Amino acid sequence: MPATSPTTTAAPPPASPSVFADATASDTALRRFLHGLPGVDAVGLEARAATLGTRSIKTTAKAFAIDLAISMIDLTTLEGADTPGKVRALCAKGVVPDPTDRTAPKVAAICVYPDMVATARQALDAAGGRDVHVASVATAFPAGRAALSVKLADTRDAVAAGADEIDMVIDRGAFLSGRYMQVFEEIRAVKEACAREDGEDAHLKVIFENGELATYDNVRRASWLAMLAGADFIKTSTGKVAVNATPANTLVMLEAVRDFRAAGGRQVGVKPAGGIRTAKDAIKYLVLVNETLGDDWLHPDWFRFGASSLLGDLLMQRQKLTTGRYSGPDYVTVD
Numbered sequence: 001m002p003a004t005s006p007t008t009t010a011a012p013p014p015a016s017p018s019v020f021a022d023a024t025a026s027d028t029a030l031r032r033f034l035h036g037l038p039g040v041d042a043v044g045l046e047a048r049a050a051t052l053g054t055r056s057i058k059t060t061a062k063a064f065a066i067d068l069a070i071s072m073i074d075l076t077t078l079e080g081a082d083t084p085g086k087v088r089a090l091c092a093k094g095v096v097p098d099p100t101d102r103t104a105p106k107v108a109a110i111c112v113y114p115d116m117v118a119t120a121r122q123a124l125d126a127a128g129g130r131d132v133h134v135a136s137v138a139t140a141f142p143a144g145r146a147a148l149s150v151k152l153a154d155t156r157d158a159v160a161a162g163a164d165e166i167d168m169v170i171d172r173g174a175f176l177s178g179r180y181m182q183v184f185e186e187i188r189a190v191k192e193a194c195a196r197e198d199g200e201d202a203h204l205k206v207i208f209e210n211g212e213l214a215t216y217d218n219v220r221r222a223s224w225l226a227m228l229a230g231a232d233f234i235k236t237s238t239g240k241v242a243v244n245a246t247p248a249n250t251l252v253m254l255e256a257v258r259d260f261r262a263a264g265g266r267q268v269g270v271k272p273a274g275g276i277r278t279a280k281d282a283i284k285y286l287v288l289v290n291e292t293l294g295d296d297w298l299h300p301d302w303f304r305f306g307a308s309s310l311l312g313d314l315l316m317q318r319q320k321l322t323t324g325r326y327s328g329p330d331y332v333t334v335d
Contacts, residue, residue, distance in 0.1 A: 020265065024228055027181040034180060034224060040216035040252060049247035052291055053284045062283070066318050067105050069282040069310075070097060072300045074135050074271070076111040076308045078142075078239070087116045088123040095129035098315050101322070107311065108300040109133035109165060113141070114158040121162035135165035135205070139190060142209075142238035144169035148186060155193040159202045166194050167205040167235060167306075170222065172212050180225060187229035205233035205271055211243030216252050223256035233269035239306060244274025247288060254292040267296065273306025279317040282310060 023033035057065055075094045077086060091110050098104040106129060110120045113136065120134045136158035140146035146154075155166055168190050174182045187206055194202040206226040210219050226234050234253055237244035250272045257268045272285055282305060289297050297303050319325075 020228055024184060027179075030180045030184060030225075030228075031178065034221040037217075037220055037224060040220055042216055045216060045251060046248045049251045049288065052287050053247055055284075055287045057283055057287070063318070063321050065283050065286050066279055066314050066321070068298065069279065069286060069305065070314050070318075071105040071108060072304050073107040073311055073314075074109045074111045074273075074304050074306050075107045075311060076239070076273075076306055078111070078113060078137060082113065082116060084116070084119045087112055087119045091120055091123035091129065091132075092127050093311070094132055095124065095127040097311060098318070101319070104315065104318065106132050108304055109135040111135040111137065111167065111306065114138050114154055114161070114163070117158050117161035117163045133164035134162055135167055136161075136163040137167045137169075137238075138163075139166075139168040141167070141169055141207075142240040144171050148189060151186070152189060152193045155190050159194055159196060163202055165203045165205060165233075166190065167207055169207045169209065169238060170226070172209055175213070175218070175222060175225075180221075184225055184229045187226055187231060191230040203232040204230065205235045205269075206231040207235040207238055207273075209238055209241060210236050210245070210249040211241045216249065219249050219252045220256055223253050224260065227257070227260045227265060227268050231268060233271050233304070235271040235273055235306065237272075237274045237306075239274030239308075241274075245272030245276055245306075247284060250285065251288055251292065254288060254297075257297075258293050267302065269302040269304065270297070271304040271306055276305055276307050277309050278313045279310075282314065 022029060024030055075090055077090050094107040094110050096102065097107065109132060110124065112120050112134070117134055117136050124130065124132050124134065138154040138158045139151040140154065155168070158166060170183050171186060191204050194204050196202065208219065208222045213219055213222060223234050234257065236250055236253065250270065253270050257270055261267050276282060276285065285305070286298070289303055
């Protein structure tokens with residue numbers, strides 16, 4: 001049986017690959033499965049997230065956590081004013097975050113709009129960052145209000161241009177209306193569009209926009225729905241609404257991936273995005289991961305931060321640990 005925690009009112013239903021197939025056999029079956037998941041104890045959830053957020057990490061453990069957090073960043077620019085020059089500068093920063101200290105790790109990925117994928121891939125390769133991934137927000141990001149054919153074309157174009165990862169947004173209107181099979185089939189279709197001829201398919205991150213899902217129960221249902229549909233990662237938010245990643249809504253997702261794997265599913269990654277700006281914030285999330293999932297998920301392959309400004313504060317804290325002095329924001333590059 002999947003593990004339980006103080007935030008659940010009962011153990012999740014037993015599952016196996018065959019049961020997963022039954023759960024997605026029809027709209028009725030999928031609805032029954034998702035609404036059969038245990039309800040979230042909101043008070044217990046928020047209390048646990050707050051308690052874990054008070055953990056203090058110092059000296060060598062803090063230095064390790066800062067470097068780990070840097071290596072987990074999807075360094076992001078998603079603005080209408082993005083230019084090739086801005087993307088190239090961001091790629092250079094992702095490969096060499098601190099020009100004064102080449103021991104600083106590279107970021108995990110550079111996240112851009114589909115039309116900037118080729119620019120990012122070329123810039124990373126030229127800077128020695130072939131191992132830094134290019135992530136692209138396809139599928140009519142951030143609202144997702146487009147026909148499926150448009151979303152699939154957007155995805156295929158990004159993959160063909162060199163995207164290693166696709167961050168798609170679900171149709172929140174369909175989900176909130178209870179049209180779960182429509183959302184499931186759309187995720188499946190985008191997953192298929194991530195295929196490459198060489199067999200190295202792009203990974204799919206599925207964005208829920210937790211702030212619009214309104215309840216923790218919906219976040220849990222969306223998590224299971226995306227994993228059943230084949231998501232490689234589940235992601236909290238776009239960073240474009242008022243409520244993005246929070247420790248509590250991220251904890252719901254962490255518990256979901258834990259229980260999904262324990263029930264016979266695959267290991268799935270988690271990506272909180274939006275509003276994570278300081279090293280202190282990042283370390284709180286790493287504590288959540290460690291306490292909920294353990295070492296298996298403490299790796300960039302399984303946990304990411306979607307952020308544009310987090311890297312600067314991590315570098316300042318890293319410099320302070322090295323020199324004993326807090327250098328300030330003028331001593332790190334500004335995106």
